[in-house]
Amino acid sequence: MTELTPGGWNNKEGGYALPATDPLGILSSTRTVVEQTEYVWINHDQIEQLSKRWQQEDAQGAQLATLLWDERYHFSDGTARTVNWLLLLDALNFCFWAEKDQPRWTITYRDQTLNGYWAEAAALKRGVEEGLPLWDAEYLATLSEETLAHIFRGTATIPLFEQRVQNAREVGRVLLERYDGQFTNAIEQAEHSAIKLVLLLERDFPSFRDVASYHGHQVRFLKRAQITVADISGSFHGQGWGNLAEQDQLTIFADYKLPQVLRDYNVLEYQAQLARKIDNQELILPGSEEEVAIRACTIWACEFLRQALQRQGQLVTAADIDMRLWLLGQRSEALLPYHRTRTIYY
16 A cells, blocks of 8 residues: 655655645645545555556547537526526535435436436426526525426435525525626626636535535535536537636546545555445545545545646646546446445535
8 A cells, every 4th residue: 555645745756746826725725634644545656557547548549638518418508597507507416326225316318317417417407498497596596395306306306305405595596696696797707717716606605615624624625616617618618608717727526436436446545444334335424534535535646647647748637537537437336336425515
């Protein structure tokens, strides 16, 4: 096992240098956790091997670039309505897994059975197709439980349903109170800066404040705030409302799928008791040392991977790496279980 030590952060042998800028405070705040935790380790040798493996795959025709925005399951009309719909999408983009031995929430959309994130996106798109104005702030501010239950109708009840109702109403309420009902006004206020837009989401929308505490030290993740920015850019193909600067300064979006894949690659290694908990599908409490360590080490492992690829001539963003790992994580039946934490943040 290759342990991460404080002296190994910027050594010549490993070549792992802290980035020059950390405008969201995510890398600097998670660094403390990575240095101190006894629950998760980052294996640098495996990072080097993975970066070379990806480079070889890309040379053989694979692509590290981000996947083109998939409009099969996303509503998109090229207007401000789409921006509000995307904000709602990511306000509700969390925790799709079922309890151990229980059926997973799935929906049927256009003769396809979907689960997880794709089911959420398709359910919201289906809602629009059925005439529900899911871009309208006034409508969202008073959205009923019955309506949201209809939108997410499927084989089971979507997890954390009550929290999703609250988040949807929060989107409508804050848009009305601060942005004249349009999230495009927030983009203008943020001056089309990805960083400023993430900070705006953290400031004005309480459900996007993805911040934890570790031994009295604030740890910042901001998963859904960052992915909202990436989704707006993706939906508009980097043009118009999607023309957002400084996206290369975002981190990966720390969830439960990315560490699952990194563990499969032996990039992340777990303390034995934690590994048993995860493999037995036992709950890991939100905000616990174990959960914060998993997410913090995921962020830094991907940052190290980005740096390793860069040294090999692959100029990629954290979002590129995030997408690649997330897509690999969709073959979950071939992987060890992911950690299970009931939370609204991922």
